[in-house]
Amino acid sequence: MIGPLVAFQPIAGSCARRGRLESGNPTQVCLPKAIEDLRDLGRIPIMKRMPFDLGTISVLGIVGGALLTAALDARRVDASFHLMQIEQVIGGVNGDTSAQAIQLRMRAGGQSILSAASVRAVDASGANEVLLDNTDRNLAGSSLGDRVLITTPNFDKYTDVALVSDFTMAPLPASYLAAGQITFENSSGSTTYWSLSWGGAGFTGSTTGSATNDLDGDFGPPIEIALPSDSLQALLFQGTANARSSTNLADYALTAGAAVFTNNAGNSFTLTQPAVDSADFNENGIVDGADFVLWQRHAGGSGGLAEGDANNSGNVDGDDLAIWRSQYGSSGGNAAATAVPEPHSALLACLCSGAIACRRKGLR
Ligand SMILES: [Ca+2]
Ligand SMILES: [Ca+2]
Ligand SMILES: [Ca+2]
Numbered sequence: 001m002i003g004p005l006v007a008f009q010p011i012a013g014s015c016a017r018r019g020r021l022e023s024g025n026p027t028q029v030c031l032p033k034a035i036e037d038l039r040d041l042g043r044i045p046i047m048k049r050m051p052f053d054l055g056t057i058s059v060l061g062i063v064g065g066a067l068l069t070a071a072l073d074a075r076r077v078d079a080s081f082h083l084m085q086i087e088q089v090i091g092g093v094n095g096d097t098s099a100q101a102i103q104l105r106m107r108a109g110g111q112s113i114l115s116a117a118s119v120r121a122v123d124a125s126g127a128n129e130v131l132l133d134n135t136d137r138n139l140a141g142s143s144l145g146d147r148v149l150i151t152t153p154n155f156d157k158y159t160d161v162a163l164v165s166d167f168t169m170a171p172l173p174a175s176y177l178a179a180g181q182i183t184f185e186n187s188s189g190s191t192t193y194w195s196l197s198w199g200g201a202g203f204t205g206s207t208t209g210s211a212t213n214d215l216d217g218d219f220g221p222p223i224e225i226a227l228p229s230d231s232l233q234a235l236l237f238q239g240t241a242n243a244r245s246s247t248n249l250a251d252y253a254l255t256a257g258a259a260v261f262t263n264n265a266g267n268s269f270t271l272t273q274p275a276v277d278s279a280d281f282n283e284n285g286i287v288d289g290a291d292f293v294l295w296q297r298h299a300g301g302s303g304g305l306a307e308g309d310a311n312n313s314g315n316v317d318g319d320d321l322a323i324w325r326s327q328y329g330s331s332g333g334n335a336a337a338t339a340v341p342e343p344h345s346a347l348l349a350c351l352c353s354g355a356i357a358c359r360r361k362g363l364r
Contacts, residue, residue, distance in 0.1 A: 079110060079113050080110055080111055080113055081111050081112070081113045081114055081116050081117045082111070082193050082210075082212045082213070083106065083107035083108040083111050083212065083213065084104050084105070084106060084107060084111055084117075084148075084184055084193060084194060084213070085104065085105045085107060085194060085213070085237050085239070085241075085243070085245070086102065086103075086104060086182060086184055086194045086195075086196045086237070087103045087104060087105040087147070087236065087237045088101075088102075088103040088234050088235065088236045088237065088255075088259065088261065089101070089102050089103070089182060089196060089227060089234060089235050090227075090228055090229070090233075090234035090235070090259060090271075091172060091177045091226075091227035091228060091229035092174075092177070092228075092229025092230065093155070093157075093158040093229075093231075093232060093271055093273075094158070094230065094231060094232065094273050095229065095230045096154065096157070096158070097171070097172075097174045097177065097229050098152060098154040098171055099151075099152060099154045099155045099157060099158050100151065100152045100155060100169070100171055100172055101149065101150065101151040101152070101155050101165075101234070101261055102119060102132070102149075102150045102151075102169065102182060103147055103148065103149050103150070103261050103262065104147065104148035104150070104184060105145060105146070105147050105148075105237070105241060106142065106143070106144060106145060106146045106147075106148075106241075107144070107213065107241065107242050107243070107244075108144055108242060109142060109143050109144050110142050111142060111146075112138055112139040112140070112141060112142035112146070112264075113138050114135040114137065114138055114139055114148060114166075114167075115135065115136055115137055115138050115187070116186060116187055117134075117135050117184065117185065117186060117187060117193075118131060118133065118134045118135060118184075118185050118186065118187050118188075118189060119131075119132045119133050119134075119135065119150060119169065119182065119183070119184055119185070120132060120182070120183045120185055120189060121172050121173075121176055121180060121181065121182050121183070122176075122180060122181050122183075122205055123173070123175065123176050123179075123180050123205075124176070124178065124179035124180055124199060124202055124203055124204065124205070125204050125205055126181065126203075126204060126205015126206055127205070129189075130170065130172070130173065130176075131170070131189075132150070132169040132170050132172060132182070133150050133167050133168070133169040133170065134187060135148070135150070135167050136167075139166060139264045140264065140265070141264040141265060141266065144241055144242060145241035145242075146264060146266075147262045147263060147264060147266075148166050148167070148263075148264055149165050149166045149167070149261055149262065149263040149264065150165065150166065150167040150168070150169045151163065151165040151167075151168065151169060151261075152168070152169055152170075152171050153168060157274060158232075158271050158272060158273065158274065159261075159269035159270065159271065159272065160269065160270045160271075160272045161269060163269050164263055164265070164267055165263060166263050166264045172227075174229075176227075177226055177227045177229050178199055178202060178226045179198060179199020179200070179202030179203040179222075179226070180197070180198060180199060180203065180227065181195055181196065181197040181198070181203060181205055181207075181222070182195065182196050183195040183196075183209070191209070191210050192208075192209030192210060193209065193210050193212050193213055194209070194213050194214075194219065194245060195207060195209050195219045195248075196219070196223075196235070196248055196252070197219065197220060197221075197222035197223070197248055198222050198223045198225060198226060198227045198235070198248070199222055199223075199224075199225075199226060199227075200221075200222055200223070200224040200225075203222045207219050207220025207221065207222065207248070208220075213244050213245050214244055214245035214246070215244060218247070219245050219247065219248050220247060220248060220249075221247055221248065221249045222248050222249065223235070223248050223249055223252050224249065225254075228254060232257070232258035232259060232271040232272070232273065233254045233255045233256075233257070233258070233259060234254070234255050234259035234261075234271075235252050235253070235254060235255075236252065236253060236254070236255050236259070237251055237252055238251055238252065238253055239251060258270055258271045258272065259271050274312075275311075275312040276333045277310050277311045277312075277323045277327075277333070278305065278310055278323075278327070278332040278333045279291055279295075279310040279320070279323045279324035279326075279327045279328075279332055280327075280331065280332030280333070281294040281295060281305055281306060281307070281308050281310070282294060282306070283305070285331050285332075286329075286330075286331060286332075287324060287327040287328050287329065287330055287331070287332045288328070288329070291308075291324060292324055294306065294307065294308045295307075295308030295310075295316060295320055295321060295324055296308075298316040299316050299317065299321070300316065300317065301315075301316055302314055302315055302316065303315075303316050308320055308324075310323035310324060310327075311323060
């Protein structure tokens with residue numbers, strides 16, 4: 001007995017309207033798209049697209065039915081990554097372009113197979129592609145609206161609580177910030193599932209990609225402004241969690257205030273400008289031995305600037321001493337001395353042996 005063939009009706013031509021399967025009618029399946037899904041997931045060897053038409057459907061029925069069943073099985077376990085937004089991006093925090101972040105958001109459940117994806121960038125002309133991250137693992141959170149947080153290592157300097165990113169990215173080159181593009185793609189970079197372009201007419205590269213997340217497959221035109229990098233504000237997708245892309249120009253806007261980023265576990269991080277480290281504990285405009293004495297008196301305890309807390313941690317400890325050393329001879333704060341004079345020998349002895357030892361020597 002021949003098993004029941006799943007009734008399917010290939011869409012004529014290429015798989016231009018990739019949104020069909022996600023949007024509902026299971027009898028209207030874009031078969032090459034289903035094959036690509038499996039290929040992206042590494043479940044089957046690379047297969048070339050095959051032309052299908054209704055005349056050859058009976059010949060291809062069994063093979064097609066098996067492939068379709070496998071594809072639907074893949075859907076059943078929700079193992080995919082394609083239905084994803086580039087939700088929020090910042091190119092730098094308060095001018096520090098080494099602190100960057102990209103937040104993705106799942107447009108449906110089961111989009112956590114990030115090992116099959118990658119995030120890339122191109123410059124204003126659409127050239128000189130940079131692999132920002134190949135997102136080399138899968139994530140636990142896979143519900144509609146779940147986020148994927150990808151940051152540079154320095155991004156954690158600007159969050160209100162200790163940052164936990166899902167992936168660490170290479171920095172987007174600063175020269176790409178005026179006009180450029182970030183794309184969410186499969187691992188090989190052969191298919192773009194979402195793109196975000198900025199810089200208005202300054203961006204001259206392609207804005208097209210798969211129609212999985214944008215019905216006409218064109219994410220352009222770009223937003224008119226540069227990628228934000230000189231404040232705490234990020235560029236934020238304005239649509240709902242399951243929304244498709246329309247155009248970057250219509251879809252994105254700056255956050256109203258300090259951006260809030262969220263990781264896959266649902267933890268949120270609000271951007272903040274950290275207090276400037278200063279070892280000028282007596283606030284007389286110079287970091288010197290008098291400041292060291294203040295630190296020494298309170299080392300190991302709690303306190304504020306006047307007690308020797310250089311990094312505003314609430315504690316007076318070795319981290320504050322390290323800041324004092326780095327700022328010795330300067331005015332403190334950001335104006336760290338370019339040439340740090342060596343502390344005199346008595347102080348160096350204290351640095352080596354710590355506050356307790358100094359107290360024993362009666363230097364207090
Ligand atoms: Ca579009
Ligand atoms: Ca001082
Ligand atoms: Ca401290």
